[in-house]
Amino acid sequence: xxxxxxxxxxxxxxxxxxxxxxxxxxxxxxxxxxxxxxxxxxxxxxxxxxxxxxxxxxxxxxxxxxxxxxxxxxxxxxxxxxxxxxxxxxxxxxxxxxxxxxxxxxxxxxxxxxxxxxxxxxxxxxxxxxxxxxxxxxxxxxxxxxxxxxxxxxxxxxxxxxxxxxxxxxxxxxxxxxxxxxxxxxxxxxxxxxxxxxxxxxxxxxxxxxxxxxxxxxxxxxxxxxxxxxxxxxxxxxxxxxxxxxxxxxxxxxxxxxxxxxxxxxxxxxxxxxxxxxxxxxxxxxxxxxxxxxxxxxxxxxxx
Numbered sequence: 001x002x003x004x005x006x007x008x009x010x011x012x013x014x015x016x017x018x019x020x021x022x023x024x025x026x027x028x029x030x031x032x033x034x035x036x037x038x039x040x041x042x043x044x045x046x047x048x049x050x051x052x053x054x055x056x057x058x059x060x061x062x063x064x065x066x067x068x069x070x071x072x073x074x075x076x077x078x079x080x081x082x083x084x085x086x087x088x089x090x091x092x093x094x095x096x097x098x099x100x101x102x103x104x105x106x107x108x109x110x111x112x113x114x115x116x117x118x119x120x121x122x123x124x125x126x127x128x129x130x131x132x133x134x135x136x137x138x139x140x141x142x143x144x145x146x147x148x149x150x151x152x153x154x155x156x157x158x159x160x161x162x163x164x165x166x167x168x169x170x171x172x173x174x175x176x177x178x179x180x181x182x183x184x185x186x187x188x189x190x191x192x193x194x195x196x197x198x199x200x201x202x203x204x205x206x207x208x209x210x211x212x213x214x215x216x217x218x219x220x221x222x223x224x225x226x227x228x229x230x231x232x233x234x235x236x237x238x239x240x241x242x243x244x245x246x247x248x249x250x251x252x253x254x255x256x257x258x259x260x261x262x263x264x265x266x267x268x269x270x271x272x273x274x275x276x277x278x279x280x281x282x283x284x285x286x287x288x289x290x291x292x293x294x295x296x297x298x299x300x301x302x303x304x
Contacts, residue, residue, distance in 0.1 A: 006092040006191045007303060010037075010108055011101040012277055013198035014270040016208040017288050020053050022198060023101035025292035026299065027061040032095040035084060036065040037102030037111060040239055042080075043071045045228060048221045049241035051212060071228070071236040081110040085189075092191060097303070105276035112193050116182050122173045129165045129172075144168060149177035155275055159265070160238045194302055195283040196295060202271075204288075209266045216241070217259060225249075240265045 009030075011023045027034050036042075040050040044067040052066055064087060069075050088111070091098045102108055133141060141164045146153040148171050156163045167178040200208075225245035228237055232246045241262050248258035277283060286295055 006095070007097045008088065008112070008191050008193045009097060009099045009299060010112065010193060010195045011099065011198070012105070012108060012195060012283065013103065013288075014205055014273045014277075015103050015266060016051070016212045016270070017198045017200060017205060019101050019103065019198060020057060022196070022292050022295065023099050024053075024057060024061050026196075026296060027099045029296045029299075030095070030097040030099070032097050032099060033062045033064065033091055035087065035091075035098060035100045035111075036063060037080075037084075037100050037104055037107040039077070039080070039102075039104040039107050041066055041102075042069040042075060043067065043236050044069070045071045046224070046236070046239075046242070048216050048219050048224045049239075051216070069236075071231060071234050074235065077107055077110050078115060080107055081115055084111050088191065103273050105273065112189065114189070118170055118178075118181050119174045121169045125169045125172050126165065129168055133161055133165065138164065141165065141168060149179055151179045152177065155272060157269070157272070159243070162235050162238055193282075194299065195280065196299070197277060197283040197285045198288045199274075199285050200288040205270055206267050209270060210263050213241075213259065213263050213266060221245070222248075222255070240269055 009026060011019050011026065013019055023034050038050070040046065041052045042065055043050070047067065053063065058066065065080070065084065088098060100108065100111060129141065138159070138161050141161070142153075142158050145158065145164055145167055149167055152167050156167065158164060170176075170178045170181065221241065222245060225242050226249060228242060229246055229249050231237060232242075237243075237246075244253065244258040244261040244265065247253045247261075248255050253261065284298070286298075
């Protein structure tokens with residue numbers, strides 16, 4: 001018997017693969033709206049470096065969670081889960097299908113599966129880790145994470161101090177690795193999910209990334225990052241495209257070196273995205289060059 005639950009179509013895949021274009025085509029075909037699960041695109045001060053949809057794209061279909069937050073707001077994946085699930089309840093009153101798009105695997109999983117439950121962090125541990133970061137550098141913390149939780153070390157952004165500290169504070173509080181708390185029993189959702197993934201050969205993805213970074217620079221990424229330099233320690237700014245330019249402004253890297261580092265780190269990010277999504281056996285993969293109408297036909301065959 002066909003499910004009577006509403007359907008969330010999740011468009012996933014590595015950065016620069018064409019998810020936005022496909023999501024808009026799907027949303028138009030089903031006369032529905034789009035929910036962004038790209039954690040970098042939440043912030044209105046980070047337009048160029050996060051490749052938010054263009055004003056033309058945003059005008060085609062109503063989007064949610066695009067530049068709705070400020071970098072000065074502490075906004076966690078838990079906050080996103082709560083707001084997005086509530087929004088979906090409202091959207092499903094109007095639409096039997098909603099599209100969610102994004103390359104942030106943790107944020108996609110938070111909506112579809114619910115978040116993992118972690119123990120409370122013992123008093124003083126986070127402050128201690130922040131002091132170690134300040135005086136010993138992130139490399140020391142990275143080594144501890146690699147030794148104590150090699151699985152998480154492999155799949156997280158080890159250059160993001162907030163991610164590293166979060167994993168270590170859980171370990172130091174509980175004596176158990178961060179990954180031991182992942183993938184436990186989650187919340188049940190009142191909707192079904194259909195995953196659509198876009199993929200391409202690695203070299204092609206890397207070429208698209210390099211070209212996208214060049215376009216960002218032309219569009220004013222350096223100026224955008226310069227305006228954010230006084231706030232470089234904010235959690236939202238611990239991300240590729242900004243960290244490297246902050247080092248340029250501080251004299252650690254030349255401009256050319258910073259741009260090369262952005263490309264390299266974005267390629268590494270895309271590799272981690274691929275690792276994350278390949279573990280999900282429910283994703284239906286399509287080559288990035290497949291025309292949207294073919295994917296839309298596939299979705300209609302899968303839905304009652």
